[in-house]
Amino acid sequence: MNITLRENIEWVGYVDWTVRDFHGYDTARGATYNAYLVRDEKTALIDAVKAPFADQLIKNVAALTGLDKVDYIVCNHAEPDHAGALPAAMAAMPNATLVCDKKCIDALGEHFDVSGWKVEIVKTGDTISLGKRSLSFIETPMVHWPESMFTYIPEEKILFSMDAFGQHYASSQRFDDEVNINDVLYEAKAYYANIVMPYGKRVTKTLEVAAGIDIEMIAPSHGVIWRSHVADIVKCYSEWAVCKPAPKVLVIYDSMWDATGQMARAIHAGASVAGVQAELIFIRTSNITKIATEVMDAACVAFGSSTLNATLLPQAGAALLYLHGLRPVDKTAFAFGSYGWGMGGPSSVNEWLEKMKWEIIREPIRTKYNPDEETLEICFQAGRELAQKALEITGNG
Numbered sequence: 001m002n003i004t005l006r007e008n009i010e011w012v013g014y015v016d017w018t019v020r021d022f023h024g025y026d027t028a029r030g031a032t033y034n035a036y037l038v039r040d041e042k043t044a045l046i047d048a049v050k051a052p053f054a055d056q057l058i059k060n061v062a063a064l065t066g067l068d069k070v071d072y073i074v075c076n077h078a079e080p081d082h083a084g085a086l087p088a089a090m091a092a093m094p095n096a097t098l099v100c101d102k103k104c105i106d107a108l109g110e111h112f113d114v115s116g117w118k119v120e121i122v123k124t125g126d127t128i129s130l131g132k133r134s135l136s137f138i139e140t141p142m143v144h145w146p147e148s149m150f151t152y153i154p155e156e157k158i159l160f161s162m163d164a165f166g167q168h169y170a171s172s173q174r175f176d177d178e179v180n181i182n183d184v185l186y187e188a189k190a191y192y193a194n195i196v197m198p199y200g201k202r203v204t205k206t207l208e209v210a211a212g213i214d215i216e217m218i219a220p221s222h223g224v225i226w227r228s229h230v231a232d233i234v235k236c237y238s239e240w241a242v243c244k245p246a247p248k249v250l251v252i253y254d255s256m257w258d259a260t261g262q263m264a265r266a267i268h269a270g271a272s273v274a275g276v277q278a279e280l281i282f283i284r285t286s287n288i289t290k291i292a293t294e295v296m297d298a299a300c301v302a303f304g305s306s307t308l309n310a311t312l313l314p315q316a317g318a319a320l321l322y323l324h325g326l327r328p329v330d331k332t333a334f335a336f337g338s339y340g341w342g343m344g345g346p347s348s349v350n351e352w353l354e355k356m357k358w359e360i361i362r363e364p365i366r367t368k369y370n371p372d373e374e375t376l377e378i379c380f381q382a383g384r385e386l387a388q389k390a391l392e393i394t395g396n397g
């Protein structure tokens, strides 16, 4: 494995090939927890890994230098997938000073006993010289936690961006030009949608700061390192930060006896017009990770649920609850679904769409038990209307 970013700057993290769940996120392609070692007159470890992999991190560092030669351990982000191994690393590297911002040490103190640690608090603009190279720091609150920050090596034009620009993507290669770039960009999009999307305004601010920095390489704390597609991933982030809509219509549904399924297929047929990417998503055969990823850049969404116990189906509820928390903005939508003796399903969906402040273009389409031809025609026309909206919103109408 090529682990060298530049002479004496090496990746020392862990590739978690088999993980499939990251606090509910479906990590279908595994994950990595990236850490980097910078050797100069002084030596710095940038970030750590998840606690169970602390031994491997320490072994990776020891293969490159004496553990007593590590002068600094930089913590860019206190979430346990990176900071979990810090207690073991601080114990194994007795001369290391932990470097982080004020909020980070406060957060670390809530997780670990930090009383015996040497700590240097930094803020935006501070610099630590390592010899020929230096570390400078940029606080990036809420990308992804309040204490998050970037570390930048100006002499090498490398930005260590912790979660930002990351992907849950296990590979035996470490660089973007060594893997299938379309897979990596999809996983970066999934990562953004499921982890970073609620903080879009902060991301835009962070990108403004990053625009003032000369960057040749972005080394995130998950996935591959960007060296050939830096401009591409930065452009993607600028679009994802505002949920820039594509001419895309999603028909997302759950169904009990396929009445809502019939409606969904009719809506999807209506939305399938030239220039529009119409996708049909049955929640039971998909998952919330994929749904959030697809919703982020969809212009329009039709969301359906049958009625169960006077409300929507539980997996439809879980998907809407999850989307509500992630706050995808500027969607045009409507609800649909079936009912029997109580009418709660489509009405509950509609309430969730309202809560998300999406533009609702019509009353929910409802059917008692199975849809008749007239209802299916209404669904088809509603899908057509949604497709037209998607084209107009994206300047293609």
Ligand code: FEO
Residues within 6 Å of the ligand: 077, 079, 081, 082, 144, 145, 163, 221, 222
């Ligand atoms: Fe990869 Fe926010 O932790």
